[in-house]
Structure formats: structure tokens, C-alpha cells
Amino acid sequence: xxxxxxxxxxxxxxxxxxxxxxxxxxxxxxxxxxxxxxxxxxxxxxxxxxxxxxxxxxxxxxxxxxxxxxxxxxxxxxxxxxxxxxxxxxxxxxxxxxxxxxxxxxxxxxxxxxxxxxxxxxxxxxxxxxxxxxxxxxxxxxxxxxxxxxxxxxxxxxxxxxxxxxxxxxxxxxxxxxxxxxxxxxxxxxxxxxxxxxxxxxxxxxxxxxxxxxxxxxxxxxxxxxxxxxxxxxxxxxxxxxxxxxxxxxxxxxxxxxxxxxxxxxxxxxxxxxxxxxxxxxxxxxx
Numbered sequence: 001x002x003x004x005x006x007x008x009x010x011x012x013x014x015x016x017x018x019x020x021x022x023x024x025x026x027x028x029x030x031x032x033x034x035x036x037x038x039x040x041x042x043x044x045x046x047x048x049x050x051x052x053x054x055x056x057x058x059x060x061x062x063x064x065x066x067x068x069x070x071x072x073x074x075x076x077x078x079x080x081x082x083x084x085x086x087x088x089x090x091x092x093x094x095x096x097x098x099x100x101x102x103x104x105x106x107x108x109x110x111x112x113x114x115x116x117x118x119x120x121x122x123x124x125x126x127x128x129x130x131x132x133x134x135x136x137x138x139x140x141x142x143x144x145x146x147x148x149x150x151x152x153x154x155x156x157x158x159x160x161x162x163x164x165x166x167x168x169x170x171x172x173x174x175x176x177x178x179x180x181x182x183x184x185x186x187x188x189x190x191x192x193x194x195x196x197x198x199x200x201x202x203x204x205x206x207x208x209x210x211x212x213x214x215x216x217x218x219x220x221x222x223x224x225x226x227x228x229x230x231x232x233x234x235x236x237x238x239x240x241x242x243x244x245x246x247x248x249x250x251x252x253x254x255x256x257x258x259x260x261x262x263x264x265x266x267x268x269x270x271x272x273x274x275x276x277x278x279x280x281x282x283x284x285x286x287x
Contacts, residue, residue, distance in 0.1 A: 025217045027100040027137070029071045029273055030063055032056040033089045034104040036078035037141075039269060042198030049074075050269030053201070056102065057276075058208035062219045063100075064276040071273035073098075077266050082106045082120055086127050089268075094134050096273045101131050102178075102211075104141035110158050117158050121165030128173045138175035139211065142166045144186045178211050 032038050040054020048057060060072035073096055075089040082105040093101060106120045131138050142163040147153050163181050170177045183206070185191060191203035199207065202224060212219040 024066050025063060025215065027063060028067060028069060029096065029098045030060055030073075030100045030102070031093045031096050031098040031273065032060075032072075032074045032076055032102045033085055033093055034076040034102070034141075035080045035085065035108055036076070036198060037107065038074065038076035038102070038104050039078050040074075040204065041078055042193035042195070043201045043204040048269075052269070053204065055199070055204040055207040055211065058205060058221075059102075059211050060276045062208070062212055062221065063217065065220070070276065072270065072276045073268075073273040074270035075268040076104075077268055079108065079266075080105075081109050082123060086123065090127055090130065092271070094131070097134075098136050098273070100139065101136045102139040102141070103128070103131075106162055107143055110143070110155055110162060115158060117162035117165060120162060121169060124166075125169045125172070128169055128175060132173045132175075138170075138173060139178055139215065140166055140170050140175050141178045142181050144180040144183065148187060176214050178207070178214050180207065180210070183207070183210055 034056075036042075038054065038056050039050065040048070040052035040057060043053045043055075044051060045053040048054075056074055056076070057072075060070075060074075064070040064072070073093075075093055076085075077088075080088070085103070085105045103124075105124060106117075109115045109120055110117065128138055128140070143159045145156070146159060147156055160181075167177060169175065180186060185206050186199075186203065191200055191206060192198070193200045193203075205221070205224060209219070209221045209223065212221065
């Protein structure tokens with residue numbers, strides 16, 4: 001897909017800013033649950049809690065516009081499996097009494113040999129039912145198409161099965177699906193961080209825009225098509241693969257073997273619901 005195609009595809013679903021300020025959304029309290037994807041890894045920002053921004057922060061920033069009392073909490077912690085996310089984050093999330101909950105869970109499980117996408121979906125289904133019973137609206141995430149991603153492409157079949165199960169869960173509980181599988185912009189390398197496991201700032205921005213459209217929320221985000229990558233020689237490409245394997249893939253494999261996680265010792269970056277823009281943010285950032 002060319003940059004022009006990306007601009008055309010996104011521009012068809014984005015209204016001019018002048019048309020987006022007359023219909024405020026219904027939510028006042030948003031809680032995000034998940035793993036490194038929701039924590040914002042790959043989108044570093046020293047001014048953000050935990051040092052990472054990410055799509056959830058970007059989504060909350062837009063949701064807070066025109067909503068002076070809007071509150072946002074992010075309970076996500078990198079490396080968490082679905083069972084850990086539900087055991088550790090569901091009760092605290094419900095205790096915050098949100099009217100909007102997002103949950104992305106299962107991605108780390110699907111990367112593990114022998115994982116069962118049907119069993120994962122059954123557990124998530126029960127949790128989504130509990131969230132719905134609290135009165136909150138639910139935003140679910142399916143997984144991106146990882147066909148062209150080194151190594152991860154091997155589990156594409158399990159990912160596809162899990163994604164279909166998620167559609168069933170969403171239909172049963174009237175949840176909204178953030179459809180990353182169909183978001184073809186994510187096939188562009190510039191949407192991914194250097195570790196090839198997490199999204200870049202541009203990727204997080206694109207996902208936040210997609211979430212706002214899925215929720216039918218007026219917003220001010222503008223599609224940002226990535227620049228064309230310079231042509232790479234075969235030697236350059238192989239060198240980059242070796243660097244990636246040494247710095248990211250090998251440590252990831254070792255954590256699997258040792259049964260450790262990148263999130264060991266990490267706490268949620270926004271454990272309580274509060275204003276999106278706190279002390280230290282530049283004047284007018286939340287305007």
C-alpha cells in the first residue's frame with residue numbers, strides 16, 4: 001500500500017475538525033486494561049506516567065476534550081498473560097467505576113507453544129460479561145495480521161482463530177471491536193518499533209485514531225502516513241536482522257525459557273482514575 005493509498009483510506013473515515021465538536025461522547029471515566037501494548041511500550045515519552053504514552057493515552061487525551069471532569073486510569077503492565085491481566089486488573093478496574101473499559105489480552109499467550117485460542121476466548125468472554133454487568137461499555141482489541149513479521153508469523157493461525165472468537169464475544173456482549181487485523185496501515189514497517197514486537201509512536205497514533213472511529217467519537221487526530229522507507233541493500237537488511245536478533249529476539253526467548261516476564265517488578269502507570277493532563281503538562285495541552 002502506498003502513502004497515497006493510506007491517506008485515501010484514512011481520510012474517508014475522518015471528518016473535518018469543524019464537524020467534530022458538536023456531538024460529545026457519553027463517557028466520563030475510562031479504564032484501560034492489558035499488557036505492553038496498552039501500557040504504551042514503543043511510544044516513549046518522558047512526560048507521560050511510566051515514560052510511555054501509547055494509543056490508550058492518546059485515546060484518553062481525545063476523550064477528555066470538552067469533558068472537564070473526565071478521568072482516566074491505565075492498569076496495563078508489560079508481559080502479562082491473559083490470566084494475570086484478569087486476576088490482577090479486573091477487580092481494580094471495576095472498583096474505579098468506569099463507564100468505558102478497554103481490554104487487550106491474549107497476545108502474549110498466543111505466542112507461547114501449545115496455547116489454546118478457544119480456551120483463552122472462553123475466559124475473556126466471562127470477564128467481559130462481568131464488565132458489562134457493571135454498566136460499562138467495552139472496547140475489545142483483536143490482534144494485527146502478523147503474516148509478514150519474523151518468527152511471530154508462525155502463530156498466525158492461532159491469532160486468526162482467537163480473533164474470530166473475539167468477534168463472537170463482542171456480538172454477544174454488544175462490545176465494540178477495535179479491528180487491528182483489518183487495519184492495513186499496520187503492515188508498514190514504520191508503524192513498528194525497533195524491537196518488531198511493539199508499535200512505534202506513529203503506530204500508536206494510528207491505532208488511537210482507529211479506536212476513536214470505532215467508538216464514533218468526534219476527534220481532532222489527523223492521519224499521518226509514514227514516509228517511504230529508503231531502499232535497503234541485501235547486506236543492510238541482513239545486518240539489521242542480526243542486530244534485532246541480538247538485542248530483542250534472543251532476550252525474549254530466554255525469558256520464555258526462564259519463565260520470567262519483562263513486566264516483573266513493574267506496576268501500573270496510572271493505577272487510579274484522574275485527569276488525563278496533570279501537573280507538568282504544557283499549558284493548553286488539554287485544551
